[in-house]
Amino acid sequence: SGDVPDVTYWDMSLSMANDYEKWVRAGLIKEIKGIDKYPNVKKHMDAMRVDDALMVDGKKYIWPCSKDTTLVGDISCRGFIYRKDWARKLGLVKEDDIYTWEEMVEIAQQCVEKDPGGVGKNNIAGLACTTWAWPSSLGIEQFTAGVIGSGGYTKKDGKWEWNARAPEYLEAIKETKRLYDEGIIWVDNPLCKGDEPSQKFTAGEIAVYYDNIFAYNLHDKRTKMTENIPGLKSEDIAYMKVKTPYGKFAAIRDTEFWCVSLFSAKMPDAKFDRLMKAWDWMLTDEGYFTRQIGIRGIDWEFDGDSVKYLWPYNEETKRYERPKDNPRFIGSVCYHPIGITEGFGFLDPNIKSTNSGKDAYDYCKWCEENATLIAPNYELSTFKAPNKDKYGSFGSDMRDTIIQIIISSTDPDKDWNDFLKSKEDKINLVIDELNAGLK
Structure with a gap:
């Protein structure tokens, strides 16, 4: 129908590349360009390889959602x-x-x-x-x-x-x-x-x-x-x-991505730029822990190169637990179109x-x-x-x-x-x- 959401989060495997290319050639998917002004977005894209392998006529259309295991070389x-x-x-x-x-x-x-x-x-x-x-x-x-x-x-x-x-x-x-x-x-x-x-x-x-x-x-x-x-x-x-x-x-050595995000060809450039500006912050260290845990200063704070919870520690469960009267964290799922935070388990x-x-x-x-x-x-x-x-x-x-x-x-x-x-x-x-x- 051509009615594509602004952002489509897709559980794509490499075997589905033919479907993706058909959508691109049908004019449904927006080319990813003009991201050099967003350093963290550019760093993310430069670190990925699958977007290069899936270029269509030399142009990129896929945002790979990182598995966030680059600190161990994407080793499973x-x-x-x-x-x-x-x-x-x-x-x-x-x-x-x-x-x-x-x-x-x-x-x-x-x-x-x-x-x-x-x-x-x-x-x-x-x-x-x-x-x-x-x-x-x-x-x-x-x-x-x-x-x-x-x-x-x-x-x-x-x-x-x-x-x-x-x-x-x-x-x-x-x-x-x-x-x-x-x-x-x-x-x-x-x-x-x-x-x-x-x-x-x-x-x-x-x-x-x-x-x-x-x-x-x-x-x-x-x-x-x-x-x-x-x-x-x-x-x-x-x-x-x-x-x-x-x-x-x-x-x-795993694939570097979990899913991919695609952007509608009808998405205005101004809206795409606003999204990239938000994602650029989400790809900072502070944005990373915000996606994973919640609000800095309420839920967590930096602890050297790592992070510490600001919640009470439960001696019985041996865990820091979010207080029940805290504003409920909406969870990391809504941020998955950027990338998952699998590497947080190491920290x-x-x-x-x-x-x-x-x-x-x-x-x-x-x-x-x-x-x-x-x-x-x-x-x-x-x-x-x-x-x-x-x-x-x-x-x-x-x-x-x-x-x-x-x-x-x-x-x-x-x-x-x-x-x-x-x-x-x-x-x-x-x-x-x-x-x-x-x-």
Whole structure:
């Protein structure tokens, strides 16, 4: 209809780039220009890469909503945490939390066999992951780090190749199947839903667990588990840095944005300039904490390079709590079209009691310096060609086949190679497009 709001906040993935370009070419979206007079807006846009990858005819139309994890190089907190107290009881603990793949598996296996927490043979699980990370996080991610890239295809020796055809991919599938068949991976992991794996870990029934263990997630687990498990300390739930069989550590470098904001082509320049002036202040340090907490001098104040709450401290909950008679904070959601404040978890005084903010920050920085990073490829993700647009990389089909192999295959090599063969003709069409158009 052409009736576009002044600002549209859109949960856009890179796979939706075609829709976005159609809207631009239909004249619905306003070009982002004239922002040099707003230093914080310009700094924000200069730091982003996705807006460059999504330019249309050399012009920018997208405002990427930053994830606010630039202070850790956009490194994700995805990875393993483990029951360090159980590993210590078994005599397998490494105080620096660095383990080989085999050592990690040994801890998981012995926890299943010896049940050091006394949770019961029918309850204990050695290794598990959150539902959205199954099954790739329990072998494939680690075995293929540095071998394949993100986006389904990898360029090697100047030519593109389908990730699924890498020999290490099949090796990883077979390793995950072995761990499942031997009862080391939680038997219900393939079928569970929602946050069931997270709840099971929090109940004290999983030895090694993979998830996005961002600061608030870690704090929540440490708080609940230390309250409910006698003798458990926060530091007994720790990040586990696991070396792959190829001597590498794997970590995820996230996309830099969560969503995007688009501006209506009908939005007057004067209104756009007023909005940019407001957003320029919102991107200052004071604006950042205002978006996250509330009003400076009432809700918070600067504390060196960090921030402190001005609310009463509740000794029972170990939190600073907003007084009930305070004007109600409207929340940070209304500011999301600018960007989210995920990085605040590294600084939040309300989770200092478990040291989760610092531990999450230290983990991400360690990964940034030591790990092989699985990073987004914006050029590949936004590359458009008929067969690539039609077939992608068969990611869903790959996942379904892998799960079936893990659960029930008697010949993983044959089943996987049969799958590869079934997709060969279509995949080769995509690869021809990539080799011709994405040098």
